[in-house]
Amino acid sequence: MRKTKTEALKTKEHLMLAALETFYQKGIARTSLNEIAQAAGVTRGALYWHFPNKQALISAISQFILSEVVGPPTPLDKDAEPTKADADEAASTREDAVPPAELCATIRTLMLAHRDGAELVNAALSDNGLRETLEGHITRALVRSFSKDTEATTHPSQPLLETGATTLLHFVMGATMNEQSALQLMRDTNPGGADVDEKLTTASNAFQITFENGIEIILNGLATTMGTASL
Secondary structure, three states, X not given: OOOOHXXXXXXXXXXXXXXXXXXXXXXXXXXXHHHHHHHHOOOHHHHHHHOOOHHHHHHHHHHHHOHHHHOOXXXXXXXXXXXXXXXXXXXXXXXXXXXXXXXXXXXXXXXXXXXXXXXXXXXXXXXXXXXXXXXXXXHHHHHHHHHOOOOOOOOOOHHHHHHHHHHHXXXXXXXXXXXXHHHHHHHHHOOOOOOHHXXXXXXXXXXXXXXXXXXHHHHHHHHHHHXXXXX
């Protein structure tokens, strides 16, 4: 009997969670699809039906991690691939005039919520669809902010803002990967340490300040280049 869409979604989420746990234990590069299938308690065929290769699985997990920004992993029906227009329409509904600095901070927070989240998302960015979706979100946030119009969809300096969005995404990814690696190293080298939580909190706060300052510098640089007031 063919599974319902709800059942298919539950299976897909189960496979992604099993993959996350296996990646955590063995590392992303060293984990095979066969090992993920074993961890999930399914056959190789069942796993390959949902995810034809490891990159497809990584991309789906990354979309799951960033679902608050890019929407839930899709599609449930293998014959119903979402179009870019569908993604853009959903994006415009979710964004709700979020400023670019806040959007970048949200992406960082979502990746930090999962061990190796930044590494997974970075690996998925070789999929141009996810990269374009994230850059599109940031570009639209920049357009609204620099236009001072929450309904604006384009800007006279559109190419510059698109370059700015790419720059912001690169910074978010690099800064968050560095932060996540450093914090994980602190956990691994201080297991059960009495003051490890305090050290982690202090380090996390320092990383956040550096992150916010970096975003501000990029935004102010864009504003200066465009000859407008800083955001």
